[in-house]
Amino acid sequence: MTQIDARLREDVHQLGELLGTTIRDQHGEAFLDKIERIRKGAKAARQGSADGARQLSETLDGLHDDELLPVARAFNQFLNLANIAEQYHRVRRRATGEAQPFENRVFDELLQRLRANGHEPAALARQVAELDIELVLTAHPTEVSRRTLIQKYDAISAQLAEQDHSDLSGAEREAIASRLQRLIAEAWHTEEIRRVRPTPVDEAKWGFAVIENSLWYALPTVMRKADQALQRETGQRLPLDAAPIRFASWMGGDRDGNPNVTAKITREVLLLARWMAADLYLRDIDSLAAELSMQRANDELRARAGDSAEPYRAVLKQLRERLRATRTWAHESLAGPVNPPAQVLHDNAELREPLLLCYRSLHDCGMGVIADGPLLDFLRRVSTFGLFLVRLDVRQDATRHASAMAEITEYLGLGRYDSWGEEQRLAFLQDELSGRRPLLPADFNPSDDTAEVLATCREVAAAPAASLGSYVISMAGAASDVLAVQLLLKEAGLRRPMRVVPLFETLADLDNAAVAIERLLGLPDYRAGLQGPQEVMIGYSDSAKDAGTTAAAWAQYRAQESLVRICREHDVELLLFHGRGGTVGRGGGPAHEAILSQPPGSVNGRFRTTEQGEMIRFKFGMPDIAEQNLNLYLAAVLEATLLPPPVPQEAWRAQMDKLAADGVATYRGVVREHPQFVEYFRQATPEQELGRLPLGSRPAKRREGGVESLRAIPWIFAWTQTRLMLPAWLGWEAALRNALERGEGEVLREMREQWPFFRTRIDMLEMVLAKADESIARLYDERLVTAELQPLGAHLRDLLSQASEVVLGLTGQSQLLVHSPETLEFITVRNTYLDPLHLLQAELLARSRQREQEPGSALEQALLVSVAGIAAGLRNTG
Numbered sequence: 110m111t112q113i114d115a116r117l118r119e120d121v122h123q124l125g126e127l128l129g130t131t132i133r134d135q136h137g138e139a140f141l142d143k144i145e146r147i148r149k150g151a152k153a154a155r156q157g158s159a160d161g162a163r164q165l166s167e168t169l170d171g172l173h174d175d176e177l178l179p180v181a182r183a184f185n186q187f188l189n190l191a192n193i194a195e196q197y198h199r200v201r202r203r204a205t206g207e208a209q210p211f212e213n214r215v216f217d218e219l220l221q222r223l224r225a226n227g228h229e230p231a232a233l234a235r236q237v238a239e240l241d242i243e244l245v246l247t248a249h250p251t252e253v254s255r256r257t258l259i260q261k262y263d264a265i266s267a268q269l270a271e272q273d274h275s276d277l278s279g280a281e282r283e284a285i286a287s288r289l290q291r292l293i294a295e296a297w298h299t300e301e302i303r304r305v306r307p308t309p310v311d312e313a314k315w316g317f318a319v320i321e322n323s324l325w326y327a328l329p330t331v332m333r334k335a336d337q338a339l340q341r342e343t344g345q346r347l348p349l350d351a352a353p354i355r356f357a358s359w360m361g362g363d364r365d366g367n368p369n370v371t372a373k374i375t376r377e378v379l380l381l382a383r384w385m386a387a388d389l390y391l392r393d394i395d396s397l398a399a400e401l402s403m404q405r406a407n408d409e410l411r412a413r414a415g416d417s418a419e420p421y422r423a424v425l426k427q428l429r430e431r432l433r434a435t436r437t438w439a440h441e442s443l444a445g446p447v448n449p450p451a452q453v454l455h456d457n458a459e460l461r462e463p464l465l466l467c468y469r470s471l472h473d474c475g476m477g478v479i480a481d482g483p484l485l486d487f488l489r490r491v492s493t494f495g496l497f498l499v500r501l502d503v504r505q506d507a508t509r510h511a512s513a514m515a516e517i518t519e520y521l522g523l524g525r526y527d528s529w530g531e532e533q534r535l536a537f538l539q540d541e542l543s544g545r546r547p548l549l550p551a552d553f554n555p556s557d558d559t560a561e562v563l564a565t566c567r568e569v570a571a572a573p574a575a576s577l578g579s580y581v582i583s584m585a586g587a588a589s590d591v592l593a594v595q596l597l598l599k600e601a602g603l604r605r606p607m608r609v610v611p612l613f614e615t616l617a618d619l620d621n622a623a624v625a626i627e628r629l630l631g632l633p634d635y636r637a638g639l640q641g642p643q644e645v646m647i648g649y650s651d652s653a654k655d656a657g658t659t660a661a662a663w664a665q666y667r668a669q670e671s672l673v674r675i676c677r678e679h680d681v682e683l684l685l686f687h688g689r690g691g692t693v694g695r696g697g698g699p700a701h702e703a704i705l706s707q708p709p710g711s712v713n714g715r716f717r718t719t720e721q722g723e724m725i726r727f728k729f730g731m732p733d734i735a736e737q738n739l740n741l742y743l744a745a746v747l748e749a750t751l752l753p754p755p756v757p758q759e760a761w762r763a764q765m766d767k768l769a770a771d772g773v774a775t776y777r778g779v780v781r782e783h784p785q786f787v788e789y790f791r792q793a794t795p796e797q798e799l800g801r802l803p804l805g806s807r808p809a810k811r812r813e814g815g816v817e818s819l820r821a822i823p824w825i826f827a828w829t830q831t832r833l834m835l836p837a838w839l840g841w842e843a844a845l846r847n848a849l850e851r852g853e854g855e856v857l858r859e860m861r862e863q864w865p866f867f868r869t870r871i872d873m874l875e876m877v878l879a880k881a882d883e884s885i886a887r888l889y890d891e892r893l894v895t896a897e898l899q900p901l902g903a904h905l906r907d908l909l910s911q912a913s914e915v916v917l918g919l920t921g922q923s924q925l926l927v928h929s930p931e932t933l934e935f936i937t938v939r940n941t942y943l944d945p946l947h948l949l950q951a952e953l954l955a956r957s958r959q960r961e962q963e964p965g966s967a968l969e970q971a972l973l974v975s976v977a978g979i980a981a982g983l984r985n986t987g
Contacts, residue, residue, distance in 0.1 A: 113935070116198065117194060117198040120197065121190070121195075124187075124191075125187055127286075127289055127293045131293055132297070143172075143180075144183050144184075149161070150163075150165030150166075151165050154944065155937070165948070174967070174968075178971040178974065180945070184945050185974050185977055188939065189296075190293070193269070195935070196731065199737065200731070200733035201273055202273050210737065212741055213737060215740055216334070216338055219744045219748055220342040220343075221342060223342075224343075230342070230345065233342070233343050234345035234346075237339055239353075239714055240746055241353070241355075242354045242742050243356070243578075243718075245686075245720065246356060246360065246499065246720055247719050248360045256318055258299055259730065261292055262296070263730070265296075271285050272286075313358070316358050317498065317499075319729055323730055324732075324735055325490065327735035328490065328739070331354070331740060333489075349492070352492040352493045354493065356494070358382075358499040359719070361378025361379075362502050365583045366506065372567070375501070377443060378501065379497070379501055380443050382576070383435070384443075385498055386495070386496055387439065388436055389494075391432050393483075393490070398426065398429070401422060404418060405476070406470045406474060407469065407474060409466060409469065410469075413466060421470070428464070431453070431454050432460075434454075457496055460491055461488065461491050464491065496576075502581055503565060504580075504581040505581075507583065507590045508584065510582070510594055511593065513559040514593050514596075515527040517548065517559075531587050531588070534593075535589050535592065539632065542595060563600070566597045566600070566601035567602065569598060569607070570602040574605055577607065579608040582611050582612055584614055584651075587628070588632070592629075606640040611645060611646065612646035612688065614655075615648075616661065616664050616773070619647070619652055620664060620668070623668065630676070639681065642683060643676055645672055645683065645684070645686065647665050647686070648688045649665065649689050650825075656777070657773055657775070657836075657840035657841075658772075658836070659773065659776070660840065662870055669708045670711070682713075684715045699873075700718070700738070700741060701742075705754065707749060707754075714746070723980065723984075727984060754864070755863065757864055761856070764848065764856050768845070768848060771840070771843050773840065775843035775844070779905070780839070783901065785901050793833075793902060794831050795827055829980075831886050833906070837874070837877040838874060838878060841912055841915075845857070845919060849918060854919070857919055874916060876926065878909075878925055879932075887902070887903075887906060888951055889954075890902040893951060893958075939982045942982060946982070950979065953975060
């Protein structure tokens with residue numbers, strides 16, 4: 110039965126014991142005994158014991174109001190400590206002869222496989238150097254952990270690493286245990302939930318902290334190891350300016366439905382990023398100058414350093430002064446525009462040039478081993494992060510641009526743009542884009558909404574090109590959506606190319622994506638002005654909310670195939686931007702498998718994807734974990750480029766068409782057409798409460814209304830809290846059952862064995878079904894849902910049961926995840942701590958709905974702690 114490594118069990122046990130000591134110190138032995146009774150009752154109940162279930166229920170029912178919060182905190186903290194132990198276990202020191210984790214060896218093994226398959230060394234080295242992977246960090250309203258607490262969790266992980274040595278003395282082990290006890294006490298006595306909603310600037314600073322504390326260190330290590338692996342397999346090294354992985358951000362630029370992100374905020378975030386980059390480089394340059402004390406130098410360096418006895422330090426000192434000037438100017442500019450002094454760095458080349466000078470000199474003078482140390486790491490960071498740390502994307506809804514254009518055309522006496530057909534829009538936009546006169550007269554006085562759109566465009570025009578990524582148009586549907594943004598940017602003074610990216614999100618828009626892009630590329634002036642690839646963003650979250658994951662996944666696949674074909678016909682490079690979330694219902698799941706399941710030709714050395722909220726912390730919050738995940742991206746994009754998956758057979762395509770049709774009909778039949786569904790959703794889940802909690806800067810809704818008005822994140826997050834997980838599987842149960850009843854099981858099994866796309870979908874479906882729990886979902890219904898709505902809940906749980914049965918029938922397994930016993934046991938172990946939180950949350954929701962709560966009340970805090978604990982226990986939640 111036991112699959113979890115004994116070392117991991119020992120770490121979890123130790124952290125749990127130390128947490129228990131902390132709780133006893135504050136609340137006493139009787140309270141700790143109560144926590145232990147709850148835990149044992151939950152464990153026994155999970156094993157089918159009626160006595161255990163009764164003990165659990167009675168103990169929770171007997172809690173006083175002042176005990177609700179500390180009980181919720183106890184189980185929340187334990188799940189966080191279990192996460193820390195589990196994450197550390199992935200990167201812990203391996204004993205001699207013990208296999209390295211897959212993530213650590215995946216890139217090396219892929220290079221060996223590619224060489225064995227006949228790829229020439231020079232071509233392989235060139236392909237690795239030209240990889241273009243950009244991870245776009247986005248804010249997330251389900252990331253509830255405070256930064257101060259995350260730092261304590263990181264320190265706990267560091268102490269686990271310290272004690273992971275067999276030769277420690279007794280005194281050393283005691284010292285580590287003492288530090289762990291203190292850190293856990295600090296975490297326990299720190300309020301884990303913020304009381305006020307974060308601002309967009311707070312979110313941006315959180316993103317910068319992930320770079321500062323983790324990615325800044327992980328990236329050079331990944332590059333160094335990739336360089337060494339490439340050298341072993343091909344005899345060639347990565348060029349110094351190679352940057353196969355870069356980072357961008359939506360934090361401070363994503364204004365879609367978020368009135369708190371304004372032009373002023375975007376400007377502030379751009380300046381903060383510039384300040385942070387200069388500050389991080391200054392730390393590096395101080396340590397580098399301490400190391401480069403040597404005297405021998407080539408003539409080129411001596412000419413720059415003058416007659417200094419320590420020429421490398423002299424050159425680095427000059428660069429240090431320019432970085433200080435840049436940091437000071439960026440800080441002063443936060444208060445208002447300041448003319449930059451001559452010392453301020455404006456271009457990445459200015460930062461790189463003196464470092465390259467030192468690098469060449471060291472190699473020329475026989476000190477290559479020194480050059481390839483921290484100086485090379487510095488150069489790799491410069492290539493990746495540049496002067497601006499991350500490239501900021503701007504995102505806005507297409508209707509906001511159309512409204513602005515309508516206001517402008519009406520003012521100009523041309524009628525309302527938003528009432529025109531597509532051809533009239535395109536004719537007008539092309540004329541204005543090719544003309545030289547301004548569109549807007551000086552006395553134009555726009556509404557507040559239009560003024561904000563224009564102000565954002567002016568900030569984009571004023572910002573350095575290298576500080577910005579793409580301008581993303583959410584809910585795009587036509588070629589005119591792209592030209593409208595180009596015209597607004599031109600009017601704001603932008604004279605350089607910028608990628609304007611349509612985001613196709615709904616099922617209808619995905620089906621129409623190829624038509625829209627073909628129309629766009631067919632416009633001669635647009636095609637002539639296109640510099641670089643045509644970027645297109647595929648929306649996973651809203652398409653899944655619109656149609657269910659069965660139909661959405663197939664629509665996303667077909668849209669990518671069509672876009673690849675059209676761009677090839679127009680001789681244009683295509684860059685697909687994947688708007689994936691952390692959970693299966695939002696296109697999430699293991700990135701490595703997801704990339705390898707993309708349509709052939711759709712990756713082609715380029716890959717852009719969002720990384721969201723709490724998944725940023727889980728995947729990139731610690732340097733060693735970040736290194737593993739960056740390795741996975743490198744390997745997956747290279748493999749998808751050079752060893753693409755097979756083109757699906759026509760029989761498979763026909764099967765997916767039927768699955769998608771059945772899936773969307775079932776999904777919409779429940780979510781859109783069942784008259785009781787919206788009311789049931791609001792009663793059975795914490796959806797309404799999530800909207801009031803201080804989770805993120807963005808409102809939970811785009812507008813007032815039913816499910817269609819909800820953002821994809823709270824829509825899925827609410828269902829995950831109750832363990833019904835409905836958005837991730839609804840529709841699959843009918844689609845697969847119908848196929849099996851039609852006698853098409855053999856085709857399904859063939860698809861699963863031979864087609865990575867279908868196999869990945871079924872694997873992700875199986876994983877989410879293993880985390881779903883009918884009994885927990887029933888518990889919420891019994892406590893929160895009125896009698897007339899409870900039959901709908903029973904029906905949905907029956908569909909969940911059908912989904913599990915049909916997946917087992919397809920895979921031939923007796924139990925979900927039986928092929929992955931370690932994952933299965935992780936879920937089982939976590940359930941012991943999740944079950945009390947679910948019971949407690951249902952009770953807290955009931956009490957909250959019975960009486961009005963003051964913001965920040967103990968009950969509201971306990972509710973939010975339960976939300977955080979369940980999210981921590983399930984990991985990929987929103």
